[in-house]
Amino acid sequence: MAASSQKEKLKTINKGLEKCQEKMSSASKFIDFFVHDLLDYTILNKDATNFIKNPAIFDIDLALREMCEILEDKSSMKNITIDIKYKGFSDTMVKSDKKRMQ
Numbered sequence: 001m002a003a004s005s006q007k008e009k010l011k012t013i014n015k016g017l018e019k020c021q022e023k024m025s026s027a028s029k030f031i032d033f034f035v036h037d038l039l040d041y042t043i044l045n046k047d048a049t050n051f052i053k054n055p056a057i058f059d060i061d062l063a064l065r066e067m068c069e070i071l072e073d074k075s076s077m078k079n080i081t082i083d084i085k086y087k088g089f090s091d092t093m094v095k096s097d098k099k100r101m102q
Contacts, residue, residue, distance in 0.1 A: 026073040029066060053097045061089040 068084045075082045 023073065026070050030070050030074065033070075055095055055097055057093050057095045060092050060094045064089075 064086065071082060071084065
């Protein structure tokens with residue numbers, strides 16, 4: 001087998017692994033958000049006094065980009081095309097509970 005052919009196969013494998021890593025990252029973020037939502041819902045149904053926020057300063061633009069990635073990934077799995085348009089926030093920091101905002 002020629003070295004160039006092996007090199008091309010390795011490139012293809014590498015691209016596949018990168019795509020797999022992106023999917024796993026998106027899925028883990030989605031599950032994390034979903035679990036936090038379920039926990040919040042459970043707490044609110046029992047006794048709202050147990051509802052604890054974790055305010056922190058974070059980059060709102062980065063949080064929005066993460067959510068867009070998750071939405072695009074989930075929609076592509078269902079053969080749905082979405083077009084997300086927003087003007088980025090340059091250097092905008094927010095103090096809130098990031099998990100609940102997303």
